[in-house]
Amino acid sequence: MSAELRLDNIVAGYGARAVLHGVSLDVAPGSSLVVVGPNGSGKSTLMRVVTGLIRPQSGRVLWDGRDITAIDAPGRARLGLGYVPQEANVFRNLSVLDNLKLGHEFIASGGAKALRQRLDAVLALFPEIVPKLNVAAGLLSGGQRQMVAMGAALMPSPRLLALDEPSAGLSPLNASRLFEVVQRVAQTGVTLFMIEQNTRLGLAAADQGLVLVAGQVKARAPSQELLANGQLQSLYLGAH
Template identity: 40%
Template sequence: MPLLKVEGVTAGYGDTEILKDVHLHIEEGEVVSIIGPNGAGKSTVMKTIFGLLRPREGSIRFRETDLAGRSPYHIVRQGLCYVPQVANVFTTLTVEENLEMGGYLLPESALPERKERIYSFFPKLRERRRQRAGLMSGGERQMVAIGSALMLDPELLMLDEPSAGLSPKLVDEIFENIQRINQAGLAILMVEQNAKKSLEMAHRGYVLAGGQNRVDGTGAELLADPEVARLYLGGGG
């Protein structure tokens, strides 16, 4: 059984239908990337899985649990964490305080060990642990956001555009961090504007367009597909 299975999901905002019969699945330990043009519904998939939008049709199963219609609070407790593209840190709090907020379900006695684990993934955050997140660079804030999500030791981490707005050097750093987290055994579902780079590290990928599945396959298969390259990779990701 897949770790996460999305079947026939239709969802949207008000009277506007964004997703139409979307399906995808993630196995334990996989990196799965969702790519596609702007307005394809990529972020809407993430929000629907995480309970920020209620699906109008279809099912979302995490192991044996049906998540469709559940609140984000319940979904976090099942072992999923979500890092949105924007407003993903508490800017007036320090790095350490952000991590502690991310671990809000943990007993206080467990916080030091969890924070040490996050600092092992992101050594730069240890150096900046007393700094307010709002004074950090975009790449550093993204590390704080991902670190906060990891505090609850999820089985699946969902990342919405983790490299958005970052310099090429910081993009490389963020992707190296994501790969290191995955190598520690965590499954990752990622929506990413840098399609080429995300597919290079993904075990599998899905192409969405117009709110529907268009193509899916391994990361290597999608990179090698001339039509995918022409329409979605833009020659340089």
């Protein structure tokens, strides 16, 4: 099957400085890819290239074979590329319900019926937040807030969801619970592209893994293979 998302020889960074030195990858429709690697290896920079927050110095971003390198972040969202940033990913003063509605209204069209249908679908995925619908999102736990952020991003039915360090700031227990939720999302058929600091949890939740070191792809394989590769773990991925 053709790739939903493809990065072709991306060189990117800040000012004249390159942080990514020729990164290529692809994510097949309905599959999940997690990018892991040491601090400073360029994971966040790669996420910014995928979501359109920075323009690469060279290389191409392809979406369904179409060159979207020059399309900005809002334009990519309209094409079906959903994004959950690591921070400030909910409106803390708004209720959970209003966060979900806004997620829909930013991008999707259709009337009240379409909104209701999406709400039902999203809430079925995140039953944990149903009792909290009228609570301000800022009052939820970190894990629950991540679910609201994912739910809002899923409201317009994106084809791909990009998750920026979903376990950031969560306790180990809450992080593993959150990755169970991520797998639930993956089972709906949405394509997932994630970056993650917690190597083991991230790899365990995705089909494919990519190890990024100093802005270059060191390995790309089924996640289970990477998890079983002790040498890779000890050389590049630390104790996580």
